[in-house]
Amino acid sequence: CAKDLNLKPTNDVTSDVVYATPAGYKGALAKVYGSFAQTGNSGAGSGDLGGIDAGTSDFFRLYFGAQELSTDEAVCAWLGDPGVSEIDQMTWSSTNLMLQGLYTRSIYQITLVNEFIRESTDAKLASRNITGNDAAEIKYYIAEARFLRAFQYWVLMDLYGNPPFITENDNIGKELPKQTTRAALFSYVESELKAVETLLKDPRTNEYGRADKAAAWALLARLYLNAQVYTGSERNADAITYANKVIGAGYTLHSQYKNLFLADNNVNNPETIFAIAYDGVKTQNYGGATYLINAAINAAMNPTSFGVPNGGWGGNRTRQNLPNKFTDASGATDKRAMFFGDKRNVDDLATFTDGLAVTKFKNITQSGATAPSVGGTFCSMDIPLFRLAEAYMIYAEATLRGGNGGSLATATSYFNNLRTRAYGNASGNVASISLNDILDERSREFYWEGQRRTDLVRFGKYTDASYLWPYKGGVKAGRGVETYRNLFPIPSTDIIANPNLKQNTGY
């Protein structure tokens, strides 16, 4: 009779069932990847995480908040949403919900990777009779999972510095993860990426959406470029080495800059190395591309022309600094200037039309068709995390910073490659470049792609009074803020839940 108490769910299954077949492994891998494209497992309203609105708990939505809304490039009007006002004005504390959400999302993906690796040991594969090609393919899965884990640890290192550290050797339960340091994490991310760079598939040979060697190289290049910030020692020569590997991997610039950010950017795209894949029907979510596109426009901007006939949330727009980076912000000369509106200055944070809207991202295809989407809101554009253009810029910057192995002439030509594409001809090309040019060019090339805060920190301009934007530091004219804000705080919820953690200096 007591056996009657052993009941099992109808549709959920145990790990033994999931991992019994190669197809099951791929389903588990889909979650490892999908956890940064989606907020949950059962549609747009579902959430893997607690304590935060499901739609808000999306990786790129939160990453955009930390990396863009806190900078000169973007500002959000939704002051009623938890944490937004503090991010807009650089006044966050350790209780900020958006920063807590991003930290949690990144570590969540790491726990999924760890679980996947635990279930993919040689012994487990053998016990499940998975051999031959199937086993070989799963080896690639493991390498890709490790790449994703390295990526999220890089995010945590870049934003939070000293997060908790867990690997496949830490079991699930109530044990307290130990804290790591930024420097130790740098070594770990570097060693993991170097370990998997040989295990991953060759560039451009994997299925779309999955990481290959070039993705690992691109992250290594980015890691080395910022090494001074992370460890106190520059690694510009290594940045050049890995930028070169990416540049030599067979990617080319997309002929049209604007086509990088359309609903069909997953096809015929020679430039993007690794992207988060979204789909308006099969990968629905209120973050990611759906957020990026809808929050950037309002009802007055004809949402239908952006492929979201029932969208337009009117939240994010630029501060004047971004359009001011363009000599002509109309888009007539530098076609990367994709703005809408007539008021550049942000006088009121809560007014969407204070500041120019950004029209860079659209849920329509190159042929002008609206991508299929449930309800006319969800988007299918994929968000590039690494594209060739960045490798060019890393090469140029690392060279200017004195990295061995780079040539200034090559650096200038890479720089001009981007400008030639932007102008459609050589009229925008320059004869020489400075580090300041690099920072501004990065702004024009990568605005709203989630790179800005890292760039400003590297250039010492994130907290400094020498470079201001409206409402930086909570005042309309802008002001410098404490240097400790170059790092975000460890969320107070985790400081409380995990006594192993020590708060970052200043918070």
Add this chain to the structure above:
Amino acid sequence: GFAFAQSGSISGTVLDTKRESLPGVSVTVDGTTVGTATDMNGAFKLNSVSAGTHTITAKYIGYTTLIKTVTVTAGQTTNVEFLLTAESQSLNEVVVIGYGTQQKKELTGSITSISSKDFQKGTITSPEQLINGKLPGVQIVSGGGQPGAGSEIRIRAGASLNASNAPLIVVDNVPLNNESIPGVANPLTLINPNDIENFTVLKDANATAIYGSRASNGVILITTKKGGSGKPQINVTSQNSIATVARKVNNLSAAEVRDYVNANGTQAQKDLLGDANTDWQKEIFRNAFTTDNNVSVTGKKANTPYRLNIGYLNQDGILMRDNMNRVSGALTLSPKFLDNHLKIDLNLKGSYSRSTFANQGAIGSAIMFDPTQAVNAENKYGNYFEWTSGDVPNPNAPRNPVALIEQRDDKGRAARSFGNLQVDYTLPFLPELRANVNLGYDISRGQGTTVIPDFAAQNYATKGLRSRYMNDINNKVLEFFLAYKKDFKSINSNLDAIAGYGYYDNKRTNFAYASYQFDGTTAISNPVFPYDIPRSRLLSYYGRAIYTYAGKYILSGTVRTDGSSRFSPENRNRWGVFPSGAFTWRISEEPMLKSSNVLSDLKLRLSYGVTGQQDIGSLYSYLPNYAKSSNESQYQFGNEFYYMYAPLAYDKDIKWETTATSNIGLDFGFLNGRLAGKLDVFYKKTKDLLAVVNIPVGSNFSNQLLTNVGNMENKGVELELNGSIIKSKKLNWDMGFNFTYLQNKVTNLTLVDNPNYFQQAGSITGATGNFIQVHTAGKAPFSYYVYKQVYGTDGKPLEGVYEDLNGDGSITASDRYFYKSPAPKFLMGFSTSLNYQRWTLATVLRASLGNYMYDNVSSNLATRSNLLNPAGSINNAPVEFLNSGFTINQYNSDYFIRNASFLKMDNLSLSYNIGRYNFSANVQNVFVVSKYKGVDPEIFNGIDYTLYPRPRIYTLGVNVGF
């Protein structure tokens, strides 16, 4: 023939001392088999009584049995009237307790009960409302004015945070599983209130611990009406009522909106104004008619008392299109065999309801929709005015409230049947021992459909909607117990003991269907699995012994051990043991008091016990499972989309939460029960509290987990007073008063000790992801967590200016503080009835003090940015806007936390009784006195947003007995 000539008849009535008729009284002719029971009007007739002098006995539970001598003349009818006196505060009244009964005077637990004659009157379609305000320690808050809306029921404030706080409800010994049935607003409405005879509420651990792991939040025992004892008595009742809107949200008029926009808006906004003058709340609400009719037959055929009731209810809601109708049937058979050694009780209840659910989104829309717009306009959205952007409805504007209702067809139906067969056998060779088997079931099916046309603005984006749902519930109960009861005269003792076994199986089948566009062929979403069957089981062993010495010292002990399928068998968490003990001293039986003419009853009760909670919301949270993603949550590799297998957060060590309750009670009665009452003081401490808390990030497959953490304590005082102020043949005046003081506090909520820890609780409407309530140590659950508003010299709140409580020079989320909670400190109920001859006037008042409310209507809508919506519409705002004048929303200001203490008159009724007829007139929700300015100060979770207003209801009723 011969017999007729030799016999006559006796007819008469049985009344109580207030001259109110007593139905169901057994009237028998001593020494014969002639007997009957009184009808609804207290009347009886005994035919074929042989001529001569007879002794007639009128017997009724709770009343002193009365014997009269009557002389019958052949061929004639003799009239006789019985006036039964209620026994001293019904001290001998039998009260149901778990798995048995006990005389009221010997109760050891904190138990309070109420029978049908004291129920709330009027149009009541859900059983729990019958006892609202009538019992101390019991809080019942309806979800609103929707037909058949459900209620939150709390006994002694509940002992859990994330586990269920609802009491266990047991109907005729069948524990109901507390789950929703789609297709009906509230599963309890599938029980016809007319079938209910008695509610008994078990509160302290001595009373509840016999229900073990389901008892932490109290137990409500419902006894339904049973068969009679003679010829069939037919009773017909009909109640007909009109419900009206008692109060609407006070928002700006069309003229005020027009003036404001003209003075403050841009030209584009001024151009949006219309010429109409529409009261949108008036457009969507209406006066609503309800008819509730019941026919019952009770009697006894051979050895079988029976009762059959058929009910028909048809209730309109005050929100347009809302309707529920319900047909219900109840059959009770209670035959006795083998010289009464074998008793069988068969209870069968069934009901079938059909509901039309109005789109309640219209309530919020009506509050904020521009009053300068007309309802209708010529357009492609079914000719209802709508805000548009380009060619489509503006997604950031409210929808036309009337269209929301008229263009959504949402129909549900639910069938439920529950009942039990109870066989009770007294052993002929050992009459002290009984064996009892109880087989119960509760099955239901709820289903429904929603259809929205493709031109409707509300679902324009998805080209309309066709969806359906269906759920089956199949719960089974098997119980077996042995009961032993014996007087040991030699040692002046009495022992009453039971030992039993229980098996409970709860199974639910949730079917999943695709939803389609209005065309019925284009799918909007497809389920991955065709159905899901959540299921849980409980196995139990239980026992109780009550030992009474000299009729005045009573010791009682219970123990129950439960095994639950929700917990792991691999550790020792699956089984829990829940004991209780109590001592009762009937002080008034002591020689020095026994002869007192003033004090008629005095009893001291002491009890302690441990109960549990296993209804943790989750069925399999100890298992490390993977979930397969839905069709909407796949991930793309190459050109293929793959379902995601996600590992779920789990806690293999999850177990019961346990609540220890101490109770001291005093029962008292004066002047032979004319003034009687009860005083209880209790202290409840819950440990291993089941709560969703933040766990160290990275330690599990989420950042939050339902786990056993922390403690909560709960203390209170309850007082119940009942008195007959005037008691005479013609004039009677009764009063009842109850008082509850409650204090509920979380005392620890962290796996590691930290005073700064809090857990988000109540989320609010407005912006995205805002919450206003938290759980934290040292405060009541659901305490508000807000910024401290700073006010200007004019007394108005300064927008966005808050006190820098942590003194760091800037206002961040760290400056919020804990302030008040929705939980009332004091609850009071007052009932009185004044009877003069055939007339009775009665009322019920209820008060709640110290409960605070978050005015979410004002915080979300009383802003300039709402009125002058930058997204392209003009919206209306509550008049609160004229006071605060906020430009943008200040959701987390304590300005919106308002005192919502209230006094309500629930019920005022007048009835007139003439022979077999009883006429009544009744008003419900008569008035509300409160400082709170919103629609209703009584909202359970303390967050006021677009409540379905509770209507004022005027009812006329008639009751005829044959």
